[in-house]
Amino acid sequence: MDTVTALNKFRQQVEMFVPLNETEWQVLMPLLELIALKKKQNFIEPGMIANHIGLVVKGSVRYFYVKDGEEITNYFSFENEFVSSYKSFLTRQPCSNYIQTLEDTLIVVLNYSNLQLLYANPLIGHKMERFGRLVAEFYLLCYEDRMSSFVTQTPEERYNQLLETGGEVLQRIPQHYIANFLGITPVSLSRIRRRIMKISA
């Protein structure tokens, strides 16, 4: 994918939230960068301050913690989804998790200080603040759903919902990452999968 196509994907994604006229795009566009990462490369590591907010334009990433020497997968971002260790990005504190590519991945990024300049820019600031608000609200809803699922659903119900919403994507993710994401052991996930297969057979 060439840089122009990648940047245009970023524009399209921004325009899902706020329309941009040509002048506004010409303010935003020069501040964007394209980062190419190989499979299993880290976009973010513990101890770093997340300096970029990005949009995955190709590939996918996995968010995980390491606890007692074990990787605990917490989240994924796929094509046309934003990616950042938001807490670190927003609070300017070192992050405690990894964000690592699951495959060769292209990410269009905007750095923290440039984003603050955009928010304060009289030409585009009101619109960029709106964009920032709508993105934060969008992820708030995603997180709210995920958080509710931990207290209102059984692991089997969570897995079924994941099958419904992320069918194609699931095939690209190793099973033990999915088990982690659901908050269960790989053995429990195998049991759930066997049960579902029996029901649908």
Next chain:
Amino acid sequence: MDTVTALNKFRQQVEMFVPLNETEWQVLMPLLELIALKKKQNFIEPGMIANHIGLVVKGSVRYFYVKDGEEITNYFSFENEFVSSYKSFLTRQPCSNYIQTLEDTLIVVLNYSNLQLLYANPLIGHKMERFGRLVAEFYLLCYEDRMSSFVTQTPEERYNQLLETGGEVLQRIPQHYIANFLGITPVSLSRIRRRIMKISA
């Protein structure tokens, strides 16, 4: 608490995120309302579209779902915390949960259409968008922490963290609501509490 004190508490809370000058406050203030609820009254019920975003200025509320006839507690808001069924408020779809007071409670509210007017107002819109963004980001971080805790912490670690961060507040909440909030049974919570008491004895 009189209305002026209540509205000023709202202003203070907004100013934690963005400073307001007197002109801006005079635009915002007339759009606020004060709602007084008795203990165990519903602020929101399933099927309603959440029409207000509010600030608890006195008292506390509990968020819960009813599943198979049982209440499942998902969240709490206390004094100086915002309260809404955000998903319903933002998407204009009926909500699926209750928000119910734990005690006599006062909430300063702003309704959805007035908030949209504020966002679009040339005098105060840029600042209100910033306020909306910062609040959404703030809750994004709270949710991120809570979400991580479900995959990275044991129930006992979650309870210990709750003890550290919300000590005084915990004493106002019945134990079975806390068990729910931690995603465990009341019996498991009792076991954890006994274990902790033994360690500290």
